[in-house]
Amino acid sequence: xxxxxxxxxxxxxxxxxxxxxxxxxxxxxxxxxxxxxxxxxxxxxxxxxxxxxxxxxxxxxxxxxxxxxxxxxxxxxxxxxxxxxxxxxxxxxxxxxxxxxxxxxxxxxxxxxxxxxxxxxxxxxxxxxxxxxxxxxxx
Numbered sequence: 754x755x756x757x758x759x760x761x762x763x764x765x766x767x768x769x770x771x772x773x774x775x776x777x778x779x780x781x782x783x784x785x786x787x788x789x790x791x792x793x794x795x796x797x798x799x800x801x802x803x804x805x806x807x808x809x810x811x812x813x814x815x816x817x818x819x820x821x822x823x824x825x826x827x828x829x830x831x832x833x834x835x836x837x838x839x840x841x842x843x844x845x846x847x848x849x850x851x852x853x854x855x856x857x858x859x860x861x862x863x864x865x866x867x868x869x870x871x872x873x874x875x876x877x878x879x880x881x882x883x884x885x886x887x888x889x890x891x892x
Contacts, residue, residue, distance in 0.1 A: 767859070767862060768785055768788045768792075769785070770858065770862065771788065771855055771858055771859075772784060772785055772787075772788070774854065774858045775851060775854055775855070775858075778854050780847075780850075780851045780854065782821075782825040783825075783827075783851065786818060787818060787821070787822060789804075789808035789810060789815070789818060790804060790808070790815070790818050790819065790822060790828075791851070791852065791855060795844070795852055796819075796828060796842040796844070797842065797843060797844045797848075797852075798841060798842070798843065799841065799842055800833065800839055800840065800841055800842070801815050801816055801819055801830075801840060801842065802815075804819075804842065819842065822848070825847075826845055826847045826848075827844065827845060827847050827848035827851060828842050828843065828844055828845060828848050829842075829843050829845055830842055830843075831843060863875075866878075
């Protein structure tokens with residue numbers, strides 16, 4: 754298998770698990786597409802265009818996701834300071850609660866993967882992925 758599949762399959766599994774656990778915890782409106790907004794580092798303080806670029810989707814698609822999250826009480830959009838028409842995204846208390854749940858589930862996933870791979874191999878995997886994260890190859 755090539756690297757794309759080896760990275761994509763676990764990432765999708767994580768996203769599906771997050772949505773399942775979020776829905777079970779009372780955040781029923783959240784769906785897989787919302788992960789484009791909610792994944793690390795999250796939308797708090799970001800502009801919609803930055804979020805769209807980060808997610809690799811159009812500004813129009815990002816604005817649809819943001820509108821959905823806003824309608825369900827997860828985020829609020831407000832004017833960016835000193836920026837005319839520009840908007841920034843802020844979590845509401847419900848958004849902060851959902852993002853905290855995401856962090857909780859991710860820690861649980863890490864514990865499970867560490868048990869599956871063994872702590873040493875899991876630490877090596879994380880370190881190698883951190884090196885790739887910081888590499889110009891991912892820019």
